Amino acid sequence: MSSKTLDQFLNENLEDLKGKGLYNVIDPLESPNGPVITINGIEMINLSSNNYLGLATDERLKKTADEAIEKFGVGAGAVRTINGTLQLHIELEEVLAKFKKTEAAIAYQSGFMCNMAAISAVMDKNDAILSDELNHASIIDGCRLSRAKIIRFNHSDMEDLRAKAKEAKESGLYNKIMVITDGVFSMDGDIAKLPEIVEIAEEFDLITYVDDAHGSGVLGEGAGTVKHFGLSDKVDFQIGTLSKAIGVVGGYVAGKQNLIDWLKVRSRPFLFSTSLTPADVAASKKAIEILMESTELNERLWENANYLKDGLQKLGFDIGHSETPITPCIVGDEVKTQQFSKRLYEEGVYAKSIVFPTVPRGTGRVRNMPSAAHTKEMLDNAISIYEKVGKELEII
Numbered sequence: 241m242s243s244k245t246l247d248q249f250l251n252e253n254l255e256d257l258k259g260k261g262l263y264n265v266i267d268p269l270e271s272p273n274g275p276v277i278t279i280n281g282i283e284m285i286n287l288s289s290n291n292y293l294g295l296a297t298d299e300r301l302k303k304t305a306d307e308a309i310e311k312f313g314v315g316a317g318a319v320r321t322i323n324g325t326l327q328l329h330i331e332l333e334e335v336l337a338k339f340k341k342t343e344a345a346i347a348y349q350s351g352f353m354c355n356m357a358a359i360s361a362v363m364d365k366n367d368a369i370l371s372d373e374l375n376h377a378s379i380i381d382g383c384r385l386s387r388a389k390i391i392r393f394n395h396s397d398m399e400d401l402r403a404k405a406k407e408a409k410e411s412g413l414y415n416k417i418m419v420i421t422d423g424v425f426s427m428d429g430d431i432a433k434l435p436e437i438v439e440i441a442e443e444f445d446l447i448t449y450v451d452d453a454h455g456s457g458v459l460g461e462g463a464g465t466v467k468h469f470g471l472s473d474k475v476d477f478q479i480g481t482l483s484k485a486i487g488v489v490g491g492y493v494a495g496k497q498n499l500i501d502w503l504k505v506r507s508r509p510f511l512f513s514t515s516l517t518p519a520d521v522a523a524s525k526k527a528i529e530i531l532m533e534s535t536e537l538n539e540r541l542w543e544n545a546n547y548l549k550d551g552l553q554k555l556g557f558d559i560g561h562s563e564t565p566i567t568p569c570i571v572g573d574e575v576k577t578q579q580f581s582k583r584l585y586e587e588g589v590y591a592k593s594i595v596f597p598t599v600p601r602g603t604g605r606v607r608n609m610p611s612a613a614h615t616k617e618m619l620d621n622a623i624s625i626y627e628k629v630g631k632e633l634e635i636i
């Protein structure tokens with residue numbers, strides 16, 4: 241028999257969400273998550289995945305993953321510190337450090353896991369963390385886990401950051417102070433003001449932590465936001481994911497050798513959760529090598545992103561102030577946004593609506609993620625569907 245209290249809690253809350261239209265129903269894909277996807281037997285243009293470079297279905301990565309499975313099997317068999325470290329993991333970490341231009345790197349099972357691992361390995365209840373108010377959920381959870389004092393600053397507001405850094409420093413209350421930010425903010429596509437953040441960090445002796453999940457593979461000719469600003473030796477923690485542009489799954493922290501050495505002995509997911517599978521590691525390493533050899537995919541991503549942005553803007557859509565391929569199409573009203581996304585779906589474009597509380601009230605948007613794998617024909621097709629539905633709902 242199950243707990244009555246639990247049943248009551250679950251049923252009441254599920255009903256509540258459903259009543260408010262906030263219960264998310266998931267559409268399973270019947271195809272790979274490529275530029276075109278199949279859902280319920282219907283093909284549509286996919287503008288919702290983080291597979292920026294199309295690497296999730298790249299033949300070279302698939303072949304490498306197959307070979308790794310043949311040679312090492314499907315699982316790593318243990319946590320990294322017992323005997324779950326294969327030679328492959330070391331090779332991946334060496335390639336990651338080269339890619340990020342840092343002394344060393346450490347791989348984790350996901351980008352989310354990196355933030356669980358790295359923040360609390362260094363920060364504790366005697367410390368403070370200055371955190372951008374729009375930071376990713378995994379950063380927020382990672383900060384909470386550390387038990388440090390969390391001081392939120394207004395989004396990309398450098399005056400606010402400076403004032404709060406000064407106050408924290410001068411209070412004398414904290415042993416260490418960290419500033420932590422997304423490299424690219426995923427809802428608007430804007431880039432963190434890293435040169436100013438680094439300057440403020442130098443002034444107040446802050447530890448710098450940049451989670452570049454959406455910047456890696458995209459900015460800095462692929463190497464990410466920190467490289468884009470030429471700050472590779474000025475940021476203490478560079479977090480990346482292997483799950484977005486890299487197309488596989490996993491995450492990493494890149495930084496100085498002493499930081500990585502410390503994370504290997506003190507970060508709990510490294511010590512207590514089984515390491516990345518051989519296939520994931522081999523495919524990720526291959527992807528990074530491809531990005532280091534050629535900027536072709538990166539260039540195609542930007543070309544497609546600019547093409548889609550131009551097309552939508554010319555039609556009169558409000559695409560916000562994105563500085564990256566992330567292309568929001570801002571509708572405003574929450575109900576209308578959801579209606580817009582639903583009609584796009586019916587016409588053959590898969591682009592998710594994002595509304596309050598994920599973004600501020602009245603700024604509901606449909607978010608588009610163009611990739612290097614889209615053809616001009618697919619994008620033209622998507623733009624004409626946008627035009628039809630936009631006019632129908634009187635958004636343009």
Ligand SMILES: *Cc1c(COP(=O)(O)O)cnc(C)c1O
Pocket residue numbers: 350351352353376378379422426451452453454481482483484489490491
């Ligand atoms: C997506 C994302 C993550 C999570 O990465 P996964 O590898 O999917 O777990 C972490 N941080 C930021 C900023 C992200 O955008």
